[in-house]
Amino acid sequence: MGSTEKEWRDTAAGAAVARSVLSAEPADCIPLIGFGGTHYAARQTHIALNTRGAFGHISHTREVTSLDAAMIDQMRERTGAVAAYIDRKAIPGKDLARLEGLLSERRIRPLNEGDLMHFGDMSWETYMRVLSLAEQIVPGCRVNLHGQCPDGQPVKIDLDPLLLEEAWRCSQNEFLDGLDTLPLIRLSTQKKPVWPSFITIGENSGNVLHDLISLCVNIIRRGEITFVEGDHLTVFRHRFDPGRARSLGIPPGPLYGQLMNGCTVRVGDREVTPDMVRTRSEKRIHIPGLEKFL
Incomplete structure (x- = not known):
């Protein structure tokens, strides 16, 4: 007053x-x-x-x-x-x-x-059960609420670690924003911001896991060169190779940056394209029923 x-x-x-x-x-x-x-x-x-x-x-x-x-x-x-x-x-x-x-x-x-903000309809008793389950999964971890969690029985769901790693590597922000649309609880530690085990509430854990896998697959396909074959998603990455650059007579310095940014450079009377100083790696991720997540 x-x-x-x-x-x-x-x-x-x-x-x-x-x-x-x-x-x-x-x-x-x-x-x-x-x-x-x-x-x-x-x-x-x-x-x-x-x-x-x-x-x-x-x-x-x-x-x-x-x-x-x-x-x-x-x-x-x-x-x-x-x-x-x-x-x-x-x-x-x-x-x-x-x-x-x-x-x-x-x-x-x-x-x-x-x-x-994300507590939703979850009761304090359910939250205590979430903490207990999280401690069993990753001792000493922190729980991070996403989406609007309902009340009910906490359930553990597991994501393929390689799929999670690739999605996180592509876009951490997009991954976290996507989690905010799902009734999920993320487990984290000081050295590992996201573990491949998550917690959800209630009987719809299968649907939540489906949406989580879809989120990861779509992030990877938007951010990387990929190839789908059956139940396998292959991720191709190109990386600038300083060793190749040196072998072509390119000294360390600004020319490295230009090549990394996709620009062709000139050394003496020779042109060097970005493809000439790149190495390619690939990762093959097995995702059962991959077609459902595309």
């Missing part, structure tokens, strides 16, 4: 707030405690308005340094929070590391904005 006694005495504003509270309907929210940001909690407000995240206690950036374990316990207990949101950009690195340590000790899981 405001920050001074003048606003607090505004009966019309008070009545509007009261009517809003009385007319509000309980929702299936995810109770959170929040950390970081200003007094006005802009990021937390955005999350509360656009996701199922609901905040009780929020500690802004200036207060984070004075928090201790007992205070965080009270924040959780009095809010009924099941997780935390941290405005990471608003908290200095040293304070952020300390806060993350306190939350980890109390087994309070941080959720980022992307997780909350």
Whole structure:
């Protein structure tokens, strides 16, 4: 309503707030405690308005340094929070590391904005089952929600590692954007942003796997020279070979860049085309029922 006694005495504003509270309907929210940001909690407000995240206690950036374990316990207990949101950009690195340590000790899981945006209709209990299954598949991994996940039983689906590798190599952004259209959970670690095992929810795992394979096949075919034969997708790649360039008398330097960009160069009285300094490699991927994914 405001920050001074003048606003607090505004009966019309008070009545509007009261009517809003009385007319509000309980929702299936995810109770959170929040950390970081200003007094006005802009990021937390955005999350509360656009996701199922609901905040009780929020500690802004200036207060984070004075928090201790007992205070965080009270924040959780009095809010009924099941997780935390941290405005990471608003908290200095040293304070952020300390806060993350306190939350980890109390087994309070941080959720980022992307997780909350993709939570869909998934219950917290289902999310806990997802975490348990993910830990069995890749111990210590992080789960990344994509699409709008329904509620239900988590199911593991596996993608051919070679197919995943080629699609990821072609276009990481296109692959991740494609995942956002599917009810999928991606597993990642610090050194490996995507594992070939995914988690989906419910009984449609076969359809989800079909769509995932189609996504990979289409990314590869758009980005590379490919050949389809039966159930095999062959990917051809051409790579600039410095050894071939040197053997043709081309010194390292700007001419290498021109050849790599597809330009013909001249060395003395001889023209050298890009094809003359390329090597070709190929990978053959077996995809049962490939025709269905084209």
